[in-house]
Amino acid sequence: QVQLVESGGGLVQPGGSLRLSCAASGFPFSTHDMRWYRQAPGKERELVAAISSAGRSTNYEDSVKGRFTISRDDAKNTVYLQMNSLKPEDTAVYYCNVFYVRWNYWGQGTQVTVSS
Numbered sequence: 162q163v164q165l166v167e168s169g170g171g172l173v174q175p176g177g178s179l180r181l182s183c184a185a186s187g188f189p190f191s192t193h194d195m196r197w198y199r200q201a202p203g204k205e206r207e208l209v210a211a212i213s214s215a216g217r218s219t220n221y222e223d224s225v226k227g228r229f230t231i232s233r234d235d236a237k238n239t240v241y242l243q244m245n246s247l248k249p250e251d252t253a254v255y256y257c258n259v260f261y262v263r264w265n266y267w268g269q270g271t272q273v274t275v276s277s
């Protein structure tokens with residue numbers, strides 16, 4: 162069974178940093194692209210960052226470019242999202258995602274709140 166478990170969320174002040182982790186199992190992690198999405202209250206889920214197999218390429222939503230970094234550790238079956246210079250508009254539930262055998266799989270999400 163595919164399983165994705167996010168961790169690392171919390172409450173931070175504007176300008177602060179967090180690192181999110183997603184522990185993956187149940188599929189060949191190293192050969193699959195991994196993605197981070199987020200969903201704020203009343204808004205649609207949006208793609209934040211993606212990373213290809215072996216970390217050969219990455220892409221980011223425009224509003225987080227230069228502030229967020231996605232990375233992966235294939236030995237640990239884990240994908241990370243380093244978030245710096247956080248802004249209140251980054252507040253959302255963050256989800257880990259993989260597309261595997263014609264289906265999108267999601268973790269339970271981790272809450273990130275940026276507030277004074």
